[in-house]
Amino acid sequence: MDAWIWWLIAAVGLGIPLVITAMPEFGMLAVGAVAGAVTAGLGGGMVAQVLVFAVVSTALILVVQPVARRSRRQNPKLSSGIDALRGRQATVLERVDGQGGRIKLAGEVWSARALDSGEVYEPGSLVDVVEIDGATAVVMG
Template sequence: MFDDQAWVVWLGLALVLVGVEAATVDFTFLMLAGGALGGTVAAAMGAPFAAQAVVSAVVAVVLLLTVRPWLKEHFTVAHRELMGAQANVGRSAYVLDRVGPASGRIKLAGETWSARSTGATIEPGEEVIVESIDGATAVVSRARVAGG
């Protein structure tokens, strides 16, 4: 029935699979669409249907085993990253106004933050490490000096 236009059927199948991929975003249907494109090429070259199906299956399996793992690794988040203010914990900052156990100001990620120290008073210009975030206040400690 579609012997002369089999490539159109394969191409239509590939487009449908890409549409399903857009809804699932798992990269599986995208690899199957790649297999259908392989079938499209085989059909356009005049291969019989059995050869088209084999080419489609082989291309899909190769894509599933090689390209999909790479895509999953590069386009999915392996672990949840901290967001917002909590993402600043562990970062270094510089003291703008003397930081003591009660108050102070630091420059953190390009922004001025209110801060308090976990211990001794820290003078302007010194580097600190953000230990935690308490509301809108960074709780900091003096950065360790290399070799000291």
């Protein structure tokens, strides 16, 4: 059997743990094995094949890992769902106090209650959404 076939078998063999463990290093080694297969297919000797495998795998690990670590540490910039509503301003439609009321938030009518039970917000005033508790926006002035 030709050497390039063995390299492709090795690439598939390294791809299996990548899928099972989700460790990207296996994927980088698999790409190195594909590079070794290409080298073998172009007529490179065994030493050249192993060197290409080692260089490509090492380069990928050294370049990709720091980038992946950096992106993992960053918080997502886009909020969605109720997370996107926190901190937004809303307009009071019906008097809001510690017991309840109604606001217009992001184009929709929401039930609301004041964060401080002693506060009262009259219709037309602007409030800030502190949190979403179930289907109720908790607001403050």
